[in-house]
Amino acid sequence: MKKIIIIILSVILLGTAGFFGYKTIKNKKKTEETKQVVTKKRQEVNLLELTKRPYITLIPRTDGRELFLNIENLKLKEELVEYELEYQAGTMIQGAFGRIDFLEEKPPVRKGLLLGSCSKGKCRYDEDVTGGSLTLYFEGSEDYSLKGEFTIGTMLEKKGIFSSRDAKVTLEIEKGDLSESTFLVVSSTMGLPKEVKGEVVSGPIGFFTASKTNLTKSKLTFKTDKDLENPMILGWDGTEWQEYEVEKVTEGYSTLINNLTTFVLVN
Template sequence: MKKFLPFILLGGGVIVFIVVFMFIKKSFQPAAEPTPTDEPVVELKTEESPVTSLTPSADGHWLKLKVEGIKLSAKSMDYELLYTLPDGRTQGVPGTIDLKGQDAIQRDLLLGSESSGKFRYDQGVKGGTLTLKFRDNSGKLTGKLTTNFTLSSNTTNLASSDSSFKFTLASDNGKTFYIAMKTFGLPDKAPGVLASGPYGIFPSDTISHKGTVTLSGSKPYEWNGGSWQSIDTSSSVETGIFIGTN
């Protein structure tokens, strides 16, 4: 037994050394820094939101983002356009705009990619989502808006992604692209209690595109450029921005 005592003492010393070393190492190990995340922000109410639209180009490869009547005292606005390709892949178009006191901005968003002045266009895009985030001088998130959109052509049946709004064209010329979306903000106060919308139909050209509106469970109105005009669901109206009131 005595001849093994030195080995037992040596082994015990090694174990004690390892335990003490691990304790000291753990004590001096710096705490992991928290991953920065956006603070939860309530989605902006319709009356607080800017009037927003997406308008396709004549070839359907670009979408013009227009944001008008920004009411928040924001320093910058982040935007992100996400869309899905026919093979299931999701593509994104992100960006940040320094508002510099402006209450209206616009950007052309490419459905594809650009490298060294050469463009690659994504084919078969049928829709996606648009997200806007507003930030103050310190970069803190102060407001957020998200909506879905559909991109269509060669059809007379246009509808929002939630199917609550439909616009049936009287005819289709086979050349025009259309965006249908639940948009943000109102160009003027609603003539009653807002029940649905605003929804928008935005064509790729400026010619007349008339059709009938289906807006479930409410009295429909169309923005005529200066005021809200009451419309009949059986009457033919131009594309534009629509709401429903109680």
């Protein structure tokens, strides 16, 4: 009888040890997998050369309550992207997150990013949104991460002067070219819609409203302390790059533009 009890206890102990051993290995494996994911997500951004990057735009909804993320010109057989939009809303930092599977949604892709939240048909919008950043994690033949910043505001709020978040690019819009309630986004497009000749010194930077807008004589300035031999400011017309006449000014290089689009300063 004692032998039977000893055998039963031995089996129970072995089973218990095996269970906890398996669980420890399983948990360790999960931890390692989590570490790999975290490491992947924390990889350095903007290491991919400019000519290989996709073209990214953020277009505001008419009322400024939503941004439309547009991704096009993919070059590296990208299969999916995870996006993180973080933005300043008054004193709070808010965000919008998600992923796009390019095997299911063929590029170019357009995705609405609400500056707020909706539940059961009711939406709550964040107030006093001034700008933030967009981070993209691409997976495909070559994994890479991109990050760009943006600002958003109306003609009334900005008094007609719109700048990139780092203040290196400024656009002064003539009074009357846009209504006071028009929202305008200034954002890094991270990549180019088409290659340019020469070295990109500043940009690409995009200026976008909900609909196509024509201007009279608005002043665009790229701020730089570099003395360029052959400076050119190029604007994208949807098909080709258009060259604008450049003026050397104290803070850098300026030009007069007649539409809102993506611009680069090239040497």
